[in-house]
Amino acid sequence: MKLKTYLFLLLIIPLFSFSSHKYYLSLTQINFNKETKAVQVIINVFMDDIELALNKDFGIDLQLTTKKELKNNGIYFKKYLHKKLEFTINNKIQNFNYIGKEYDGDLVFFYLEIENVENIKTLSVSNKVLTNHFPKQQNLIKVKVSKKNKSVLLTKEAYKTSIKF
Amino acid sequence: MRKIGFLMFSLFVVCSAYGQITKQGHVNTNKFKQLKQELPTPNLERTASGKPGKEYTQQKVDYVMDIVLDDANTKITGSETITYHNNSKDELEYLWVQLDQNMRAADSKTPDISPNSIPKKISKNRFNRAFPEERFDGGFNIMSVTNKDGSALSHTINQTMMRINLTEPLASGATFEFNISWWYNINNHRTDGGRSGYEHFKENNNNNYVIAQFYPRMCVYDNVEGWQNDQFWGRSEFALEFGDFTVNITVPEDHMLGATGVLQNESEVLTKQEQKRLAKARKTFGDVVIIRTQKEAEKIEKSKASRTKTWKFIAKNVRDYAFATSRKFIWDAMAVAINGKTVMAYSLYSKEANPLYGDHSTKAVAQTLKTYSKYTFDYPYHKAISVDGQMGMEYPQICFNPGRPDLPNGGYSDRMKYRMIKVTIHEVGHNFFPMIVNSDERQWTWMDEGLNSYMEMLAELDYDKDFPIVRGYPKNIVKYMSGDQSRIAPIMSKGDNVYSFGANAYGKPATALWILRETIMGKELFDHAFKTYSQRWMFKHPSPADFFRTMEDASGIDLDWFWRGWFYTTDVTDIGIKGVKKYTTKEAENTVEFVEDTSNGLGFSKNADKYHYEITYEKPGGLVMPIIVEFTYKDGTKEKKTYPAQIWRYNDKEVRKVFSSNKQIESIQIDPDLETADVDTSNNSFPKEKTNKFEKFKNKIKG
Numbered sequence: 115m116k117l118k119t120y121l122f123l124l125l126i127i128p129l130f131s132f133s134s135h136k137y138y139l140s141l142t143q144i145n146f147n148k149e150t151k152a153v154q155v156i157i158n159v160f161m162d163d164i165e166l167a168l169n170k171d172f173g174i175d176l177q178l179t180t181k182k183e184l185k186n187n188g189i190y191f192k193k194y195l196h197k198k199l200e201f202t203i204n205n206k207i208q209n210f211n212y213i214g215k216e217y218d219g220d221l222v223f224f225y226l227e228i229e230n231v232e233n234i235k236t237l238s239v240s241n242k243v244l245t246n247h248f249p250k251q252q253n254l255i256k257v258k259v260s261k262k263n264k265s266v267l268l269t270k271e272a273y274k275t276s277i278k279f
Numbered sequence: 280m281r282k283i284g285f286l287m288f289s290l291f292v293v294c295s296a297y298g299q300i301t302k303q304g305h306v307n308t309n310k311f312k313q314l315k316q317e318l319p320t321p322n323l324e325r326t327a328s329g330k331p332g333k334e335y336t337q338q339k340v341d342y343v344m345d346i347v348l349d350d351a352n353t354k355i356t357g358s359e360t361i362t363y364h365n366n367s368k369d370e371l372e373y374l375w376v377q378l379d380q381n382m383r384a385a386d387s388k389t390p391d392i393s394p395n396s397i398p399k400k401i402s403k404n405r406f407n408r409a410f411p412e413e414r415f416d417g418g419f420n421i422m423s424v425t426n427k428d429g430s431a432l433s434h435t436i437n438q439t440m441m442r443i444n445l446t447e448p449l450a451s452g453a454t455f456e457f458n459i460s461w462w463y464n465i466n467n468h469r470t471d472g473g474r475s476g477y478e479h480f481k482e483n484n485n486n487n488y489v490i491a492q493f494y495p496r497m498c499v500y501d502n503v504e505g506w507q508n509d510q511f512w513g514r515s516e517f518a519l520e521f522g523d524f525t526v527n528i529t530v531p532e533d534h535m536l537g538a539t540g541v542l543q544n545e546s547e548v549l550t551k552q553e554q555k556r557l558a559k560a561r562k563t564f565g566d567v568v569i570i571r572t573q574k575e576a577e578k579i580e581k582s583k584a585s586r587t588k589t590w591k592f593i594a595k596n597v598r599d600y601a602f603a604t605s606r607k608f609i610w611d612a613m614a615v616a617i618n619g620k621t622v623m624a625y626s627l628y629s630k631e632a633n634p635l636y637g638d639h640s641t642k643a644v645a646q647t648l649k650t651y652s653k654y655t656f657d658y659p660y661h662k663a664i665s666v667d668g669q670m671g672m673e674y675p676q677i678c679f680n681p682g683r684p685d686l687p688n689g690g691y692s693d694r695m696k697y698r699m700i701k702v703t704i705h706e707v708g709h710n711f712f713p714m715i716v717n718s719d720e721r722q723w724t725w726m727d728e729g730l731n732s733y734m735e736m737l738a739e740l741d742y743d744k745d746f747p748i749v750r751g752y753p754k755n756i757v758k759y760m761s762g763d764q765s766r767i768a769p770i771m772s773k774g775d776n777v778y779s780f781g782a783n784a785y786g787k788p789a790t791a792l793w794i795l796r797e798t799i800m801g802k803e804l805f806d807h808a809f810k811t812y813s814q815r816w817m818f819k820h821p822s823p824a825d826f827f828r829t830m831e832d833a834s835g836i837d838l839d840w841f842w843r844g845w846f847y848t849t850d851v852t853d854i855g856i857k858g859v860k861k862y863t864t865k866e867a868e869n870t871v872e873f874v875e876d877t878s879n880g881l882g883f884s885k886n887a888d889k890y891h892y893e894i895t896y897e898k899p900g901g902l903v904m905p906i907i908v909e910f911t912y913k914d915g916t917k918e919k920k921t922y923p924a925q926i927w928r929y930n931d932k933e934v935r936k937v938f939s940s941n942k943q944i945e946s947i948q949i950d951p952d953l954e955t956a957d958v959d960t961s962n963n964s965f966p967k968e969k970t971n972k973f974e975k976f977k978n979k980i981k982g
Contacts (some may be wrong), residue, residue, distance in 0.1 A: 119284075136781070137759070137781060137782055139758065139759075139762060139779075141368070141758060141762075145973065154971070154972055154973035154974070156972060156974075158758065162694070163692075166979075173686070177692050177694065178694075179693075179694075179747070180692055181693065182692065212730075213976065213977055214976065219749050219754065219755050220749035220750070220755070221758070225976050227972060227973075240339045254762060254763065265763075267763050
């Protein structure tokens with residue numbers, strides 16, 4: 115196969131004059147509350163992307179924010195996030211609770227919580243949310259521990275980061 | 280004497296502040312610095328008011344074309360006579376023609392400028408498309424370029440452009456007529472992408488054609504760019520001249536066709552019954568009349584005519600030409616009254632798009648024409664068509680839209696319905712920007728996409744007051760604007776070179792206009808200025824400066840600071856409250872003394888007639904924006920105060936402002952209605968909210 119043909123890849127991306135959100139970005143905000151010993155995680159993703167990913171992965175039809183929205187869909191989101199996310203604090207993998215989700219415009223916000231955290235020296239995040247169905251997906255991680263703010267941009271290939279405090 | 284004393288005092292202050300002699304100065308970096316260096320110097324073609332000047336000219340290009348569709352081989356063959364009117368004051372040594380289809384040629388450089396890498400795993404379909412044995416050749420095959428008398432005309436092809444080498448320069452005011460004939464292979468836009476092409480249906484082996492950029496067409500020549508000399512790489516769209524088109528399109532006899540222009544031979548191409556239904560539709564306002572039914576279309580698509588027929592159109596004063604044709608098309612229509620004039624709203628769709636298109640397409644077209652006409656100018660053309668083209672692309676009087684039923688029972692979800700209506704409004708709306716207010720899309724995507732995305736919101740809300748708007752509100756753009764700065768470009772960037780195309784060229788400028796209308800200028804002043812811009816530049820070529828200048832000129836509001844921040848930088852809004860000091864007053868004979876109340880919170884330890892709050896506002900964000908403050912009194916009532924953005928002109932980081940009231944304040948909130956796209960609201964309230972977004976949500980869930 116000729117090298118030239120490799121370069122064809124990008125030509126197949128549809129070129130629309132109407133553009134829907136057309137960029138693939140999620141934001142994960144992580145905040146450590148020392149008083150309650152809780153790590154609070156808020157993730158926002160584009161609704162149409164997450165819907166497509168879950169519909170394909172679980173063979174369901176979510177129809178979020180419509181009258182026909184699939185009931186009790188929380189179990190799928192919970193399952194999905196547990197599969198795609200991993201938090202490691204001070205070299206120990208942490209369990210997290212799925213608190214719930216809410217919708218805002220074209221975004222879905224997920225709320226997750228890690229309990230009983232005394233302190234954070236290192237925090238590792240592995241985030242594969244949406245990267246399977248959207249190869250261009252980028253997942254931005256913003257962490258706030260005491261007064262330190264750090265942020266890292268994760269991609270399909272570089273889906274893991276380790277942050278020291 | 281007192282004055283001298285004050286002068287001496289100020290001198291002392293100045294000298295001590297500059298105790299060390301400053302040796303380095305600086306240039307003006309004030310956020311309110313006027314845009315003189317960014318905007319071109321006004322001239323007699325484009326005035327300082329943003330209006331076309333006395334000497335404004337633009338070229339005119341007329342086309343006479345014969346186009347033949349070869350359905351069996353998915354091929355188009357064409358010949359055209361181009362009449363180029365040099366209305367400029369310049370002599371032209373050569374002319375430039377655009378060959379957009381060469382972006383799809385086998386030797387196109389478009390794939391060569393796109394970096395890629397080897398993925399770990401992709402689907403077989405995708406692999407075959409990405410790594411074909413042989414690349415699809417969809418470029419133009421130019422068969423001849425000739426003078427009026429048929430003699431060969433010298434020309435040079437440079438990728439997606441072709442230079443016509445004139446033997447003698449074309450004088451100002453003169454006209455040049457020449458002929459081109461060509462053919463090309465049509466791309467399958469469902470598998471290969473594109474802004475034009477065919478969709479193939481296995482059932483009955485049929486194709487829906489949505490065809491554009493199918494003919495060699497003139498580049499724009501003007502006093503801003505000279506000849507538009509930027510290649511068509513695929514993303515940044517088009518710059519085109521207005522002119523008159525006479526087009527004959529030959530397709531299989533059993534096709535239904537829609538195109539730019541007024542159909543000249545209705546009785547030759549439509550059945551008697553279709554003509555009767557069309558006549559009825561022309562008088563039917565508010566209801567959709569079906570001209571070719573689904574049942575009829577289903578019957579027609581089962582066979583294939585061996586003969587052809589030719590559809591004849593004349594389109595006056597359009598900047599481009601497109602058509603859609605298929606034996607599968609259903610056709611419906613509705614008359615729309617625009618200020619006393621009747622405009623026809625049409626839809627062409629295959630059965631696969633029904634019932635979605637039948638229910639909503641033509642109605643969405645009609646709504647767009649009504650709303651846009653209200654805010655800009657009366658739609659000047661006779662029709663607007665929406666085609667089930669399964670993309671989102673706009674052309675004069677015709678556009679190709681996405682959306683098909685998505686439910687197992689053949690129905691459609693709300694999301695699909697709203698997406699289809701949204702895109703239809705968007706694409707039909709493009710008739711106004713850029714088909715009539717004809718900006719240069721190749722240079723400035725935002726000038727048509729941004730303005731159109733803003734107008735689209737108004738039409739959506741007119742269509743359905745609960746329309747789920749997902750782009751254009753300030754809060755929708757926060758995620759993009761607060762993202763990784765290395766992946767964000769200012770709006771004033773060329774479309775080919777920006778990251779996050781949709782947010783950069785559609786979402787952010789639409790939001791900027793929304794903010795101007797709702798928060799900075801007010802509806803009345805904004806609407807008047809926006810209408811003035813639209814009417815000044817309809818059927819002309821506006822540049823960004825013409826827009827910026829007109830919006831200020833017609834409203835009496837200096838907006839240079841807004842354009843500078845929102846359009847020329849990637850700065851973000853973040854305004855907060857740093858602290859509050861509280862005072863009451865004590866009167867003596869000739870003076871009033873302010874006494875600070877140092878108790879915690881906003882309450883006062885003693886009641887008084889008047890309470891004075893000295894509030895320090897901070898601005899970690901780079902954008903200057905108005906400070907919108909809501910004061911909630913202890914009795915539960917609220918008062919809102921807006922300080923114009925100019926409050927930041929002396930200090931870009933921090934300002935103090937006194938608010939006095941005869942009631943005590945309980946809390947203060949900045950931007951309570953999320954009007955400014957503030958990227959960090961954690962500093963927006965005083966006293967600082969103890970519970971953050973996460974805790975509020977958790978409490979709500981617990982109930």
